[in-house]
Amino acid sequence: MKTAPIVAARIEPSAEGLPYSPTFADVYHPRAGAMEQARHVFLAGNGLPGRWAGRDDFVIAETGFGLGNNFLATWAAWRADPQRCARLDFLSVELHPPTRDELAAWPREIALAPLAAELAAQWPALTHNLHRLSFDEGRVRLHLAFGDVARWVPEWVAGVEAFFLDGFAPARNPQMWDRRLFKAIARLAVPGATATTWSAARSVREGLQAAGFTVSKAPGQGGKRDITVARFEPAPSRRGAPPGRPHARSTDSRAIVVGGGLAGCASAWALAEQGWRTTVIDRRDEPALEGSGNPAGLFHGVVMRHDGTHARWLRAAALAFEPIAREAVSGGVAGAVDGLLRLEPQAASVQAMQDVIEQLGLPAQYVQALAAVQASQRAGLALTHPAWFYPGGGWISPRDLAAWYLRRAGPLSAWRGRVEVAQVRRVGDEWQVLDAQGEVIDSAPALVLASAGDTLRLLGAPAWPIDPVRGQISIAPFGRIILPKLPLAGAGYVLPALAGAAIFGATAQPGDLDAAVRMEDHRLNLERLAQLTGCPDELDAASLSGRVGWRWTAGDRLPVIGAVPDADLPAVGSADQPRFIARQPGLFVFTALGSRGIGVSALGARLLAAWVSGAPSPVEASLMDAVDPARFAARDQRRAGRTLNPLRGSAVPG
Incomplete structure (x- = not known):
């Protein structure tokens, strides 16, 4: 899925004081109130909280996060229910998410204020990612995607039991109500899943019916006569999840x-x-x-201009x-999470680095492009190259x-x-x-x-093309090397002072199985250290200690995670896609x-x-x-x- 810069929401107060989107020329919730709509349309309309009673897990998906009112109402209902499920997963997507300050600025019900504050405190960087936020000791999980709903919902992998179909009106934001989106929703739905929306538009009802839902109307709220409620009843011939996907719990x-x-x-x-x-x-x-x-x-x-799968x-x-x-x-x-500097000696200029950041829409919360003088100030060393600064990095x-x-x-x-x-x-x-x-x-x-x-x-x-890569780190006594104030990386790396020693490295030798610490590798690490820090190499390799280990690495430099293929069963569908290849049950x-x-x-x-x-x-x-x-x-x-x-x-x- 191609990365697109995330544009934060523009939110203004309407004449009635409601949050209003100039982009879609519509309010975020009706005059009757966001919480009233959340409780009547989305919770009660989906039979909640009753349906999650006594369950281990329950999964909800929402098509428009907005200011998070539906999530907050759901979380509050879960907290208040003594029969609540053990774990609640809430998936949502937002094309134009608010900033953390904007999210915190809009007033909430007094009872929801502490929950809203927790949500704002965990609010993620506005990147084109599926972010996970955990609440109540990990028992409530918000899976929040930033980007286009039409691109994200087909990318979700989940078995959903209730859908909150929320968004600006169909006339103002038609792709939120597109038939292709409803088909993607049906792919996520478990048999018997429900869906509700405040919209009773004919196009919405027909789209849900075409996707396999049985649709009816229910009494509305806040001046609306009707709302739409639906239940997923797939045809008996409907296939389950492909073999290369997680199945039922x-x-x-x-x-x-x-x-x-x-x-x-x-x-x-x-x-x-x-x-x-x-x-x-x-x-x-x-x-x-x-x-x-x-x-x-x-x-x-990482930052890579083409932002492919690896990035x-x-x-x-x-x-x-x-x-x-x-x-x-x-x-x-x-350890420390004080940031990390990665030198970029090949960069044409700091502006060229900044152009890549802007092209990808990466916020300063994730990465910043620093000139050598700025990087030097952070490192406490005289660096000669610009650097990427990752505020969330560390050691x-x-x-x-x-x-x-x-x-x-x-x-x-x-x-x-x-x-x-x-x-x-x-x-x-x-x-x-x-x-x-x-x-x-x-x-x-x-x-x-x-x-x-x-x-x-x-x-x-x-x-499988997975091979060992030998790596050797070098360790020098504290005080023998001028160390940076935070981790510094490039062709090699060096850590700040810790545990009375200076640690730097590391070599990378594919297929080398020699377990001995080698002087030539210490010398290579010292050369890279001098290039990183700009400090002369004055240490004797013989004065260093070290450690050797192996990093098992796939040819495409990505990890290997998932269910193991089964050689005795044919693919279900096209064998040129991993998800259709049969698996050995229970082996990962x-x-x-x-x-x-x-x-x-x-x-x-x-x-x-x-x-x-x-x-x-x-x-x-x-x-x-x-x-x-x-x-x-x-x-x-x-x-x-x-x-x-x-x-x-x-x-x-x-």
């Missing part, structure tokens, strides 16, 4: 996670958010002692990780972060260290993990392989995080949890496809242009 919410690095620990955390119990199995005593074992690492976003994924990951990093650091994890201890993820999973996750998994197999409806003697270690309906390169061994060596992977393991850990884990649990995806369908393990087979199919076995090599031996 499981009633047995247990999973085994093999791998205790960042990917595995984050998976346990994200699955716990969905109410799943996990056992994390690792061959080491403690979490993150292998590839995730560096003392510290960086995280930040979109990393931006989504950075936006998702920033609040997690802030929470972790405030909870005692070693963190990956080992501490992995342990924090497990703590946050709480009693829903158990750790089993010093356990070596030799093979996995499916028996009946469960997956078993076995030791070298063939004894069953544990079993569960879902199995997540998050053990870097070991994942490929346990899968029987599938033909989260691997190939590459050099961005810290920054992608939260978003990747939540996507993994969506695959396992059936919860709404935290990313759009096109990004889900981009990191899907079936993408390699689909790519081969497209290149071959002929029928072939798209799943060769992906079977798990029995």
Whole structure:
């Protein structure tokens, strides 16, 4: 999905003091009041709160967020209901979102003021992304897309039970009521899903009917005679979700996670958010002692002029990780979220960098282009190149972060260290993990392989282009190097002073399996350090210590997250699209995080949890496809242009 700059809403008071949009020449809500409309039309019209009573999960989707009144009313109703569902997911989209200040400026009911303040405090950067905001200890999740509703709704991956069809009047904003949009809504609807809107226009009723809804009228509110209510009753022949998409939620919410690095620990955390119990199995005593074992690492976003899939994924990951990093650091994890500088020596000028930012519509909250003198002031060093400044970037201890993820999973996750998994197999409806003697270690309906390169061994060596990249960091005694005040990156990186040492690096050597710390790599790191900081290289490589690890990386530099393809079943539809390739039930992977393991850990884990649990995806369908393990087979199919076995090599031996 092509990135488009987000234009903030223009909101003015109408003659009656109501919020008014000059863009659409319409008010945001009727004179009778936003909350009255939300409660009568959208909550009561969809049978809420009664329908979510006693449920584990309930999913609502809305087609126009506006000032958030429907969400606030729904959240308040959920809070007030002693029979409320355990978890509430609310998806919404807004073409012209308000700024944080604008959102906070409009008055709310006194009872809703604290909720509105929480919403404003978490209000995300106005980027063309699907943002997730969590409230009430993660039990209420707002999935908020900024951009065109006609482009976003087809990209949502969720099973929706109630739709709030809200937006400016059909005559003023027709694409909010387009038949193609109603068909996209029907694709999201579970059987029996309901939809309501304040509009009783004939075109709206007919559009819903054409999409498979049974439509009727109900008494209106605030001077309106009628509103529209609808129920989704699909034809018996209607297909369910394609095999390459999460299916209905499981009633047995247990999973085994093999791998205790960042990917595995984050998976346990994200699955716990969905109410799943996990056992994390690792061959080491403690979490993150292998590839995730560096003392510290960086995280930040990216800016790429063409803003392709890679840039979109990393931006989504950075936006998702920033609040997690802030929470972790405030909870005692070693790190800082004070921003990060990435030097741009090839930039023609700072203005050229700023032009890219404006072309993509990226706000200063996400990235800024700084001249060398400005970057120098932030770094506390005399830098000679302009730089991208990422305010939400920083550094963190990956080992501490992995342990924090497990703590946050709480009693829903158990750790089993010093356990070596030799093979996995499916028996009946469960997956078993076995030791070298063939004894069953544990079993569960879902199995997540998050053990870097070991994942490929346990899968029987599938033909996926994933390879180890050796990396060596260098560590110098504190005081021997002039360090920046915040992380500095470019051809290499250097961290600010921490734990009495200076950490910098890192090399990247594909296919190199040498575990020894090498002097030539220290010398290379020192050369890059001098280029970054502008300080002369006066250290002897022999005075440095270091650490070697491997970053498993896919050929397209994207992680591999999702359900594992099934070699024994044909594709359902076109095998050149990942979503149509058949899967092995209950088997999932989260691997190939590459050099961005810290920054992608939260978003990747939540996507993994969506695959396992059936919860709404935290990313759009096109990004889900981009990191899907079936993408390699689909790519081969497209290149071959002929029928072939798209799943060769992906079977798990029995």
